[in-house]
Amino acid sequence: MGIFILLPFRIEDVILVRGPQRTSVVFRYSRGNGQLTSDMTWPLRGRINSYYGYRGSEFHPAIDIEGNKGDPIVAEASGTVVSAEWDGGYGNSILIEHENGVMTRYAHSSKLYVTTGQPVAKGEKIGAVGSTGRASGSHLHFEVIINGEHTDPLDYLK
Ligand SMILES: [Zn+2]
Numbered sequence: 001m002g003i004f005i006l007l008p009f010r011i012e013d014v015i016l017v018r019g020p021q022r023t024s025v026v027f028r029y030s031r032g033n034g035q036l037t038s039d040m041t042w043p044l045r046g047r048i049n050s051y052y053g054y055r056g057s058e059f060h061p062a063i064d065i066e067g068n069k070g071d072p073i074v075a076e077a078s079g080t081v082v083s084a085e086w087d088g089g090y091g092n093s094i095l096i097e098h099e100n101g102v103m104t105r106y107a108h109s110s111k112l113y114v115t116t117g118q119p120v121a122k123g124e125k126i127g128a129v130g131s132t133g134r135a136s137g138s139h140l141h142f143e144v145i146i147n148g149e150h151t152d153p154l155d156y157l158k
Helices: none
Strands: 014-018 024-028 048-050 053-055 058-060 063-066 072-074 079-086 092-097 102-109 125-128 139-146 149-151
Touching: 079 102, 079 125, 092 125, 102 125
Parallel strands: none
Antiparallel strands: 014 024, 048 063, 053 058, 063 139, 072 125, 079 092, 092 102, 102 139, 139 149
């Protein structure tokens, strides 16, 4: 038997995630023009060893930034943590909602320093570089998602 929740907005606009106490947390994705009111900061400084786009037949919806295990990963803009937990091939993964339809994901962390529902500031330490999940070598897999669609993070980073 399932649990049905009546939501006051369209189902495509929400994500249901489990909070730290295994209670359901409802987030509303913001939608908008995909523009942040301030520049993004780099979540990790390092060599980019994989770009956004096709790798053979597989589409890579992110950039991979090399780092050493334990190096700090920071939030690229202020926002709210939508999830910070193990997520299959992403390993320890953090998803942050920002403003105007912008979300970011930080995957393969060795450590998570934030929890679901927590507000974060731009530049705040949220995790540590690792190789958890489907990863070869320590790196940060960094995605930018606009209104639910992946886009090239390098269009946002300066
Ligand atoms: Zn990647």
